[in-house]
Amino acid sequence: MSIDSAKTPFAVTLDVGGSLLNKTGSWRSERPVYVDRLPPCNHACPAGEDIQGWLYHAEEGDYRGAWESLIANNPLPAIMGRACYHPCQQACNRAQLDQAVNIHAVERYLGDLALEEQWPAQIVNPPSGKRVLVIGAGPSGLSAAYHLARLGHSVEIHEAGPLPGGMMRFGIPRYRLPREVVDGEVQRIVNMGVELQLNRRVDDIPKALEDGGFDACFVAIGAHIAKRVDIPGPDAARIVDAVSFLRDMETGDAPLQLGRRVVVYGGGNTAVDVARTAKRLGAEPMIVYRRSRSQMPAHDFEIDEALEEGIVVNWLRTITESDQQGFKIEKMTLDENGWPQPTGEFETIEADSLVLALGQNVDQSILTNLPGVTLNRDGVVEVGADMATAFAGVFAGGDMVPAERTVTVAVGHGKKAARNIDAYLRGETYRPLPKSEVANFETLNTWYYTDAEQKMQPVLDAARRRSTFEEVHTGLDADSALFEARRCLSCGNCFECDNCYGICPDNAITKLGAGKRFEFKYDYCKGCGMCVAECPCGAIVMTPEAT
């Protein structure tokens, strides 16, 4: 609208108008920018799950969406929601407010729901025409097979054992991981078109590749040769190893004649698994470990649960020999470096049998005809960051390569190997996306989060745990699962709380609508930084303006 100068009062030189002509953005020396930081849970997850991402869907009650997002990285959520030692929860920022989000329990809830509803896994790429051989149907092999199938490749798994699952079936006792859960999640992978051949042992990889017309191979045979220690005595038959014991439990092959009093030698999770299994079989197990409790490699909560079930643990003892009545053990003491040293004091424990749970080695017969691939000093196969062995086209992962031996690490290896194999098959190199900066606690504005204590999973009472193989931890109900999901702080990733949009004194933010987040109007943003300060989850940063 123009002004008629003959009719307007004196001193009016400007047209009337709004303030939008005044681009206050020119005042700014720094500008706010939306970012996505890496949540600490995701950073800590050995399987590379986008935990914050799938919780975001679960918060809305969109469990199907949450599960789809979850299995983009991990095909075994129902197993993982039971067997994983959840390093994500150690890293969770919420622990510094009240308690960590019970991610593990929500994962299990989603996994169980998917099995119940029989949600299928999707194949995202068209068929590539390439064939990949996976050796071993443990967590790593299953994960690789799933990811390769998802990427459009044709996959065959050759498993030496009679049933799939590897250590998930033959290592982890059923009171921690019911077998129908393993069966269900394996079946979902088979339903994708993965061919699973049981009782099919591979001794010569190059030959197997040639015979089957495979273009690449992922080896994940695990480590299942029990380490032994020489315990002199008259009756070696009373000494068994943990691997055989736990495997026989599954196959039902050999009658387990452990007797009433069972000594388990070792301090790892396997030792605890054996003792708790023996207890459930009616025996009176005792764990003997040569160092102290704090040095036991077994997870604290597992030791606690074993003690609750009435299992006796004898720390600082070594077993020196066996006789007719039992075993002779020597007391140990810790030196200044924390290593056990013999004291010369001996005692005898009466026992009917001894189970050795002293660790496991890789069966090296798999390396026949693989020139350049050998076991290293630690008895495992060296692989590169891309999980490739020295033999072109052969990749390896899981317990047989240098890493922490957990189901979750194995699943992560499978995924990583699959992505590298996929690139290899296309003649390319897989380049992972650069990782963002971790969203640590200091980047959050925790004022905005309500106090809400963690929902605990119900635990079977100790009396029943002593006699049955029922699952010790039961799942969350639907309400608790939703509650837990909503406890997520969404560290480093916008969850559309509208804070920036609401608190900007200059209306310099456009709300783009559900799921689309926000956008700055740099024409008007003065760069005060209030949006950064008041963002609950640290998803905005100030960056200097170019001068």
Add this chain to the structure above:
Amino acid sequence: MTKVPDSEQRVKFYQTGTFTVGNRLLDEAQRTVQASVERANSLDSGHRACQGCGEALGARYVVDAALRAADDQLIAANATGCLEVFTTPYPESAWRLPWIHSLFGNAPAVGAGIAAALRARGREDVRVIAQGGDGGTTDIGMGCLSGVFERNDDVLYVCYNNQAYMNTGVQRSSQTPPAARTATTTVAGSEPGNELNSGKSVPLIAMAHGIPYVATASVNDLHDLEYKVVKAMGFRGARYLEVFVPCPLGWGSRPADTIKVARLATQCGMFPLIEAEYGELTAVTRIRDRRPVEEYLKLQRRFAHVFAPENAHQLEALREIAERNIRRFNLLPNEEAAP
């Protein structure tokens, strides 16, 4: 918008409570006005307020909520001050509603006049808001304001309290807290800054008039603020709302800290959030996470000198103000309150 009792909120919105502006898990109707893409933006972009201005934010919060409550039938009268100067350099204005500026001290009277005119024309649907800073309201406009109150004119008066005359260069007002530095209460002599035992509480004065509704709010608690605006709009007659709005320039705080400063003021007891109807105190917004007064003061250069050993008595006096507020209005969270 209705206020949900605390106990229900805590069960319902685990992730963020209702402390954030919005929440995608909530029904649209339960989110704040500011969370909506349809908010009026009554005070639009391009205004000339400083970076991080608490008053610009507080005014948009209040007027947007009042507009929604009045179905957009709202007229505003504005006192002289920052809020007028930074929004409306003639002939340009950032306001997007019928808005009138007259003098420094007469905004309450102008509001009363508009209300009288509307009544004469039988326009009950159009509501009136009058607003200004603490100088124009509690000093210069006090006579007009008291007149509106005692006549019970149908005006919602909103005072944006930033505790000094900011527009003219940070001179002391009757709302400047004890010990605070301003251009006229300099840091000099044995009693640096503003005098102890000075100032007045206008909400309590308003309550003494027995008007239908009196409340205090702060820019750090949007839900509380909007609830109070909506509640005020539900009454006819004189209503008074005082909004705590930090001024980064006058207080010497970082622009980014505006909401933090306001939050600490409410959480240490320096600025109590209260409601009163017909002269009777009816509700307080309790402290959620009690913070020491020092934490609030340290973010502001106007209080820097109270941390000098020789001014320890000033710090103590400020602590006592907070303590007194907490006792007087029973501000502690339920579990800490006396049985």
